[in-house]
Amino acid sequence: GWLISTHLMQELGETGRLDLWRFYARRARRLLPAALFVILVTLAAGYFILAPQEQALYSRGAMFASAYAINLWLLRWSFDYFAADATSNPFIHFWSLSVEEQFYLAWPALLLLAAWLRPGRRTAAAMIGVVGLASFAACLWLTSAA
Secondary structure (H helix, E strand, O other): OHHHHHHHHHHHHHHOOOOHHHHHHHHHHHHHHHHHHHHHHHHHHHHHHOOHHHHHHHHHHHHHHHOOOHHHHHHHHOOOOOOHHHHOOOOHHHHHHHHHHHHHHHHHHHHHHHHHHOOOHHHHHHHHHHHHHHHHHHHHHHHHHO
16 A cells, blocks of 8 residues: 555656556556466366356356455355355455455545645545544444444
């Protein structure tokens, strides 16, 4: 988050705007080739070693992994990352990449909102602080609720 925030804030400071197409294109060039290769090779190997029901399950996992939403699907499928049924999912390790990409969707939007409300580092810092506190409060509440 720090590196991305620094780059985005620097671009906002220099140009007064964010080129989100360029930002997302850099992410795609860096992540998509390797991620798609792993997904396709895993699906191909699964075709030969998995039963048809497992193939169907892991094909859905591949779909969610390729959409960077596997973490949301895993929440629905198995609440425990260390559960016995979770360890057999070949796409479980894509959850961190999904969280990262979801962060990349939300964070630039928040920084743009801060710049739109009032340009300057103080507004961005205040936005970061508010979002951080809200995230911490949600974490505390969800931890006690679950």
